[in-house]
Amino acid sequence: xxxxxxxxxxxxxxxxxxxxxxxxxxxxxxxxxxxxxxxxxxxxxxxxxxxxxxxxxxxxxxxxxxxxxxxxxxxxxxxxxxxxxxxxxxxxxxxxxxxxxxxxxxxxxxxxxxxxxxxxxxxxxxxxxxxxxxxxxxxxxxxxxxxxxxxxxxxxxxxxxxxxxxxxxxxxxxxxxxxxxxxxxxxxxxxxxxxxxxxxxxxxxxxxxxxxxxxxxxxxxxxxxxxxxxxxxxxxxxxxxxxxxxxxxxxxxxxxxxxxxxxxxxxxxxx
Amino acid sequence: xxxxxxxxxxxxxxxxxxxxxxxxxxxxxxxxxxxxxxxxxxxxxxxxxxxxxxxxxxxxxxxxxxxxxxxxxxxxxxxxxxxxxxxxxxxxxxxxxxxxxxxxxxxxxxxxxxxxxxxxxxxxxxxxxxxxxxxxxxxxxxxxxxxxxxxxxxxxxxxxxxxxxxxxxxxxxxxxxxxxxxxxxxxxxxxxxxxxxxxxxxxxxxxxxxxxxxxxxxxxxxxxxxxxxxxxxxxxxxxxxxxxxxxxxxxxxxxxxx
Numbered sequence: 001x002x003x004x005x006x007x008x009x010x011x012x013x014x015x016x017x018x019x020x021x022x023x024x025x026x027x028x029x030x031x032x033x034x035x036x037x038x039x040x041x042x043x044x045x046x047x048x049x050x051x052x053x054x055x056x057x058x059x060x061x062x063x064x065x066x067x068x069x070x071x072x073x074x075x076x077x078x079x080x081x082x083x084x085x086x087x088x089x090x091x092x093x094x095x096x097x098x099x100x101x102x103x104x105x106x107x108x109x110x111x112x113x114x115x116x117x118x119x120x121x122x123x124x125x126x127x128x129x130x131x132x133x134x135x136x137x138x139x140x141x142x143x144x145x146x147x148x149x150x151x152x153x154x155x156x157x158x159x160x161x162x163x164x165x166x167x168x169x170x171x172x173x174x175x176x177x178x179x180x181x182x183x184x185x186x187x188x189x190x191x192x193x194x195x196x197x198x199x200x201x202x203x204x205x206x207x208x209x210x211x212x213x214x215x216x217x218x219x220x221x222x223x224x225x226x227x228x229x230x231x232x233x234x235x236x237x238x239x240x241x242x243x244x245x246x247x248x249x250x251x252x253x254x255x256x257x258x259x260x261x262x263x264x265x266x267x268x269x270x271x
Numbered sequence: 272x273x274x275x276x277x278x279x280x281x282x283x284x285x286x287x288x289x290x291x292x293x294x295x296x297x298x299x300x301x302x303x304x305x306x307x308x309x310x311x312x313x314x315x316x317x318x319x320x321x322x323x324x325x326x327x328x329x330x331x332x333x334x335x336x337x338x339x340x341x342x343x344x345x346x347x348x349x350x351x352x353x354x355x356x357x358x359x360x361x362x363x364x365x366x367x368x369x370x371x372x373x374x375x376x377x378x379x380x381x382x383x384x385x386x387x388x389x390x391x392x393x394x395x396x397x398x399x400x401x402x403x404x405x406x407x408x409x410x411x412x413x414x415x416x417x418x419x420x421x422x423x424x425x426x427x428x429x430x431x432x433x434x435x436x437x438x439x440x441x442x443x444x445x446x447x448x449x450x451x452x453x454x455x456x457x458x459x460x461x462x463x464x465x466x467x468x469x470x471x472x473x474x475x476x477x478x479x480x481x482x483x484x485x486x487x488x489x490x491x492x493x494x495x496x497x498x499x500x501x502x503x504x505x506x507x508x509x510x511x512x513x514x515x516x517x518x519x520x521x522x523x524x525x526x527x528x529x
Contacts, residue, residue: 083370091361097291109283110369
């Protein structure tokens with residue numbers, strides 16, 4: 001499954017909108033992510049970050065607007081989009097009842113990696129993520145950091161153009177979190193991989209992202225490089241200040257019961 | 272090329288499901304308890320009544336294919352709860368964001384359910400042999416049983432997956448599952464002939480796929496048993512229902528994450 005190689009903008013979204021009944025989860029979002037960039041979507045719970053990612057990964061149809069991902073239209077060419085992206089959801093997507101090798105082998109078969117290439121790709125993925133010794137272990141015996149690294153290996157097995165990460169370090173301890181960051185930086189350095197990441201963690205956004213968009217109520221409230229956003233508020237401003245300013249400086253009660261449950265479950269599984 | 276990919280994707284799903292069952296086969300053995308109760312207690316007691324017209328078959332011989340069909344129904348109808356669990360874990364997200372055909376994912380699940388059904392059939396065959404019920408051992412008859420057990424398991428598990436995609440929560444699913452199993456079981460020829468039923472129930476039984484599963488198994492499994500509707504019709508009904516449900520479930524499957 002080959003397509004036009006993305007050279008400029010890997011993600012181009014125009015007026016992307018998603019409604020759930022009366023609720024407007026994403027409101028006319030326009031976005032461009034350049035090739036090789038780590039782009040961060042920030043925002044409080046319920047801001048529309050995960051809904052945006054679900055639309056861009058074709059898990060959810062937009063109510064209005066258009067987007068192309070890796071050169072393919074998300075509405076008319078969803079299978080082509082799926083063949084060119086990797087995705088690590090906020091939830092724990094590795095199957096605990098299978099070994100690491102079996103999880104990777106399942107991904108390889110679903111992505112059409114030929115049986116001749118499979119073993120080598122799986123070995124390479126395990127090695128890159130520091131899991132070579134653990135390929136035969138059931139994933140339910142893994143630590144949170146190991147699970148996340150395995151999920152990254154699964155998402156990268158078919159060598160995608162673009163990686164979507166929905167709060168990848170939620171529930172991880174500081175060491176495991178730093179390891180995930182290092183792996184992402186290494187991937188960008190070695191493969192020029194484009195990454196679109198959602199996070200609540202300002203340190204993560206500061207450390208990793210070349211460009212940020214801060215979302216609130218389904219809309220982008222601020223956008224730019226971290227340094228430029230901070231400079232816009234003053235010399236001593238932090239990304240937390242930028243976030244608070246973009247969100248109106250008001251503590252808002254956001255997120256729903258299901259969302260909170262999912263986040264806590266993920267944190268508990270990985271922690 | 273596309274057919275090859277489709278087959279590979281379906282087999283990949285069936286493969287991991289089978290590995291999980293083999294790694295922890297507790298469920299297969301626990302599900303074998305209910306058929307034992309039906310055959311050994313219910314079958315023996317009602318066999319003494321002699322009020323149920325089963326032709327030249329002993330009542331336990333008449334009952335055995337019905338209990339195999341029931342066992343397939345009861346285990347397959349709750350298959351969807353596992354998919355709700357996988358959705359909550361995030362496993363479904365990973366499958367749906369792959370370029371795999373949605374219908375291949377659904378068919379892979381159905382194939383895995385077919386394998387589970389066959390494992391249950393083996394346990395029931397052992398039990399039926401121990402009870403001294405005469406079975407047909409010809410290769411054609413055994414192949415027919417294998418095909419019908421696999422097809423029926425695939426049908427009812429796909430039905431279950433479709434319900435899971437509609438109701439989306441474990442609590443609602445359990446309620447619907449309980450609501451469906453008993454009417455499907457009692458409105459069929461599993462434990463008594465349809466001829467004994469009042470007219471309205473007879474119509475319901477003729478529309479019930481479990482009737483055709485039991486009818487085929489009665490003809491293929493039991494020495495001296497026969498199919499009332501004919502094996503061709505039995506297989507055609509199950510195949511048509513399975514294809515229709517697979518088409519509907521392939522459309523509904525991506526909606527389970529919303």
